[in-house]
Amino acid sequence: MDDARTGGRAARIGLYGLFVVLGALVAAAGALVQAAWFPGGLLLSLAGVVGLFWTGTQLMGGRGGVAAPAAGWLITVILLTTSRPEGDFVFGAGIGSYVFLLGGMVGAVICATIGGFAQPGAPAGRLGK
Structure with a gap:
């Protein structure tokens, strides 16, 4: 039984790591x-971010499913917003960049708060039946 629990824990940690990497990839994309296809590209990128956060929440069954991709997304976005010595950076100063940054953060908070998680120790069925 302990071996099954250890294998499950390792798989769970691996899945969290995968979500961190996916968060970084979604942020870069x-x-x-x-910026390339404004405003359709902005909507597409926000849908991808929120979709990843929601998928993480549902697959992992808790707020950690949002935290892992959100951490990868946030670290990547911060790294992409810092300017390099050459003066280059990925995000411009347009409204679309700010909407993407704030929309991603708001999407993570929304997915974490309305995740629909079961309360610990609560019965699985409806209370009225």
């Missing part, structure tokens, strides 16, 4: 797409 969203940074490029949101």
Whole structure:
């Protein structure tokens, strides 16, 4: 039984790591797409971000499913917003960049708060039956 629990824990940690990497990839892709095809690219990139956060929440069954991709997304976005010595950076100063940054953060908070998680110790069925 302990071996099954350890294997499940390792798989769960691996899945969290995968969600961190997916969060970074969605952030990089969203940074490029949101500016390229404004406003459709902005909507597409926000849909990708929120879709990843929601999927993480549902697959992991808790708020950690949002935290892992959100951490990867946030770290990548911060790294992409810092300017390099050459003066280059991915995000411009347009409204689309700010909407992508704030929309991603709001999407993570919304997915974490309305995740529909079961309360610990609560019965699985409806209370009235």
